[in-house]
Amino acid sequence: MTVSPCRANFFVYNKELYEFLLAVQENCRQNHCRQIVSISVEIDYVDPLIVLEQLNQANEINFYFENRGKKEAIAAIDAVAKLEIADKERFIIAENFIKDCLKNIINFGSTNLPFSRAHFFCCFSFFEKNAQLDYPFPAATIFLPRWQVAVKNERCILVANTIINKSVNIHKLLHNLCEQVEKIQSLEANTINIDYSRRKYSKKTLPNPEKFKLSVLSALSKIRANHLSKVVLADVLDVKSSHEFNLVQSLNNLRQLHPNCYVFSTSNGKGQNFIGASPERLISIHKKQLITDALAGSAPRGKTPTEDAANADRLLNSEKERHEHSLVIDFITQRLSELGLLPQMLSPRLRQLSNIQHLWTPISAIVPANVHPLKIVAQLHPTPAVAGAARDIACAEILRHESFERGLYAAPLGWVDSDGNCEFIVGIRSALIDGDRARLYAGAGIVAGSDPDKELAEIQLKLQALLKALV
Ligand SMILES: C=C(O[C@@H]1C=C(C(=O)O)C=C[C@H]1O)C(=O)O
Numbered sequence: 001m002t003v004s005p006c007r008a009n010f011f012v013y014n015k016e017l018y019e020f021l022l023a024v025q026e027n028c029r030q031n032h033c034r035q036i037v038s039i040s041v042e043i044d045y046v047d048p049l050i051v052l053e054q055l056n057q058a059n060e061i062n063f064y065f066e067n068r069g070k071k072e073a074i075a076a077i078d079a080v081a082k083l084e085i086a087d088k089e090r091f092i093i094a095e096n097f098i099k100d101c102l103k104n105i106i107n108f109g110s111t112n113l114p115f116s117r118a119h120f121f122c123c124f125s126f127f128e129k130n131a132q133l134d135y136p137f138p139a140a141t142i143f144l145p146r147w148q149v150a151v152k153n154e155r156c157i158l159v160a161n162t163i164i165n166k167s168v169n170i171h172k173l174l175h176n177l178c179e180q181v182e183k184i185q186s187l188e189a190n191t192i193n194i195d196y197s198r199r200k201y202s203k204k205t206l207p208n209p210e211k212f213k214l215s216v217l218s219a220l221s222k223i224r225a226n227h228l229s230k231v232v233l234a235d236v237l238d239v240k241s242s243h244e245f246n247l248v249q250s251l252n253n254l255r256q257l258h259p260n261c262y263v264f265s266t267s268n269g270k271g272q273n274f275i276g277a278s279p280e281r282l283i284s285i286h287k288k289q290l291i292t293d294a295l296a297g298s299a300p301r302g303k304t305p306t307e308d309a310a311n312a313d314r315l316l317n318s319e320k321e322r323h324e325h326s327l328v329i330d331f332i333t334q335r336l337s338e339l340g341l342l343p344q345m346l347s348p349r350l351r352q353l354s355n356i357q358h359l360w361t362p363i364s365a366i367v368p369a370n371v372h373p374l375k376i377v378a379q380l381h382p383t384p385a386v387a388g389a390a391r392d393i394a395c396a397e398i399l400r401h402e403s404f405e406r407g408l409y410a411a412p413l414g415w416v417d418s419d420g421n422c423e424f425i426v427g428i429r430s431a432l433i434d435g436d437r438a439r440l441y442a443g444a445g446i447v448a449g450s451d452p453d454k455e456l457a458e459i460q461l462k463l464q465a466l467l468k469a470l471v
Contacts, residue, residue, distance in 0.1 A: 040116035048075035076145035091378035115150030132405035231388035234443030276430030297321035297359035320449035
């Protein structure tokens, strides 16, 4: 725990901040502009998930990200700047929006801490245009939160972003900031209680498994005819519960059940949330060092250590699984090279999750200063891990077979900061939550040699792991 003499009253009694804000306001008056001040401060430890639970309002946008293995969690609540993009050019529009916002941001406070300063939270849909007109998330959403509470290695960093213009009452603004900080700090001792007894669903299995298997057979015939080498086909499970889903409890379950995954949630501020626990990192960039995961090829975990080891061995040595995996590696390395990066591959390994294991090859590269993280996201999404190869043909097959909107499923979701650091994951093992209804998504890569029954079993396995966590 870090000790600071006037932690709770940091904002009100911090004369330096008061004077800083007055100076910013004076500048706004003189230049007829408005600016965003990003205030970073270390606070006593508080669980960001509890902050999300306590601070979030139903009509406010939010974002939650946690990776227990990396000892990281972030809650981002409400927006001081937000952009929604309906279709084409969304990555470049998002990049320009972030760059424009950054021109107007002035930092104050402890700006060298992890997760200090402005972070932009983004979610994109799988396709650049949603076919379902009333799908609740647009093709891209980017926002700078009003409140950001992050934990890294048990240190807790709060970032408050606030708009200063010529007419804002600085004294009142400081008072409100202080009240909110005190509220956050008072959550220090809160924990999340889980009540499983209320969980009752209408359905627990796919409504039409035969249709999925027919799609696999059709894809296999196209693969045999050399139209494509891989397509990732998904299906959905629609669940109605006897009560409204509890977002925070579900996220708490997800982080306990999948401690080595990226647990995520984002709300559109209109009542719908997209949540999940993804094992797949699209890109992370830290101090110009990029890492991306080639993740494809799967086997169930065994019920005993011997069975588990046998499954793992089969996975590592299966020609079919390795082919499926290598398509992803080839695509990623080629796409990164096209941007002028020099990708380095580590040896293939296993990514073992609670219920399933995957072939996994981390790929690293140094990012040149002129390449924005969203350029790389745009260049990689969708990889053959979630679309197929060749990509455009695979995407056309997906649209032909899947009768539901993918929306945020299997799409990039993450944050980017002012220094080009970022973390984007692929939104798989995910569900769209709307009151007492949830739509769960899961897919499987189809390549030559795929067996429709096994692919169906794989998506059932993925769906059940998610269903288990929803309360
Ligand atoms: C598409 C999904 O997962 C992808 C498909 C995999 C496979 O078929 O082996 C493995 C990991 C993911 O890249 C999903 O979980 O929905």
